[in-house]
Amino acid sequence: MKKILIILFFVIPSFLMAEDYQKLLELADSLVNYPDHDFSGQYTITQNKPGQGQTVSVAAIFRRDSQDTYVIVIQEPSINKGQGYLKQGRTLWFYDPESKRFNSTSSTDRFQNSNARNSDFTQSTLAMDYDVISGEEVKLGSYDCWLLELEANNTEVTYPKMKIWISKDGLVRMTEDYSLSGQHLRSTYIPDYYNIGGTFVPKRLLFEDQLRGATINGKFQKERTLIDISSPSFKDLPNSVFSKSFLESVNR
Numbered sequence: 001m002k003k004i005l006i007i008l009f010f011v012i013p014s015f016l017m018a019e020d021y022q023k024l025l026e027l028a029d030s031l032v033n034y035p036d037h038d039f040s041g042q043y044t045i046t047q048n049k050p051g052q053g054q055t056v057s058v059a060a061i062f063r064r065d066s067q068d069t070y071v072i073v074i075q076e077p078s079i080n081k082g083q084g085y086l087k088q089g090r091t092l093w094f095y096d097p098e099s100k101r102f103n104s105t106s107s108t109d110r111f112q113n114s115n116a117r118n119s120d121f122t123q124s125t126l127a128m129d130y131d132v133i134s135g136e137e138v139k140l141g142s143y144d145c146w147l148l149e150l151e152a153n154n155t156e157v158t159y160p161k162m163k164i165w166i167s168k169d170g171l172v173r174m175t176e177d178y179s180l181s182g183q184h185l186r187s188t189y190i191p192d193y194y195n196i197g198g199t200f201v202p203k204r205l206l207f208e209d210q211l212r213g214a215t216i217n218g219k220f221q222k223e224r225t226l227i228d229i230s231s232p233s234f235k236d237l238p239n240s241v242f243s244k245s246f247l248e249s250v251n252r
Contacts, residue, residue, distance in 0.1 A: 021135045021148055025127035027170040031200045033123045037234040039063040041201065044228045047114045050214040050221035057112055062241050065123040069242045072121060073250055074112070084247040085118065090156070092118060093244065097251040102244060108158040115186065115207040115225035119158045124172075126150070126164070129157045140174060143167040159185065171200060184210045194232055201232040 045057040058076040063069075072085040082097035087107070094105045107119040130150035138147045143165075150162040161178035171193060177186040189206040205227045213222040240246055 021132040082251040
């Protein structure tokens with residue numbers, strides 16, 4: 001199915017109609033979703049808060065898109081080691097090893113108080129959650145891209161409005177997230193991807209908060225979170241990984 005989508009994409013003319021833009025979103029989703037494979041990887045998360053310095057966290061990520069589930073285990077720093085997340089459909093649990101309790105949280109919440117959101121770690125559902133309002137061809141650095149303006153068609157999404165830059169290979173290179181009133185909240189940059197047998201995994205994501213930061217020497221500096229992804233794998237994972245008992249066992 002993925003190869004068919006890619007072939008159809010390349011025969012689309014440079015001037016796209018509204019229905020073609022929606023197919024473009026479907027293609028962008030398909031290239032970074034893994035319905036036929038489990039996924040795992042190590043994420044190094046560097047949070048830069050102006051005036052406060054950097055903090056670094058390391059997390060192991062496990063995804064099973066066929067069941068809309070993921071598990072995240074915090075490995076570093078030691079103060080947060082063993083904390084974890086379990087997503088099962090629309091339900092997201094946070095596990096605290098100190099209290100040994102699971103608390104319900106939201107996909108829209110900040111991940112470990114960074115500029116990433118919990119929803120940034122799950123499969124992409126752009127075509128399902130958004131309608132394309134407009135589109136045009138633009139240049140983004142060295143990439144020829146389509147710039148699409150999107151509006152959410154449901155209230156489950158993290159951001160009700162978005163701008164998204166999709167390069168001619170169907171990969172998302174940049175997004176801007178907006179409030180319902182149109183206030184710019186966050187920008188995300190994805191400069192490069194791993195290509196593993198025609199399946200794509202971002203190598204690095206940079207999240208830039210448009211509102212949070214600090215004024216230093218008279219200039220406002222924005223908070224940024226950089227995520228480096230290493231050791232991506234599509235090997236099958238045991239069913240037991242996607243469970244509360246797995247997060248509990250990590251801390252024994």
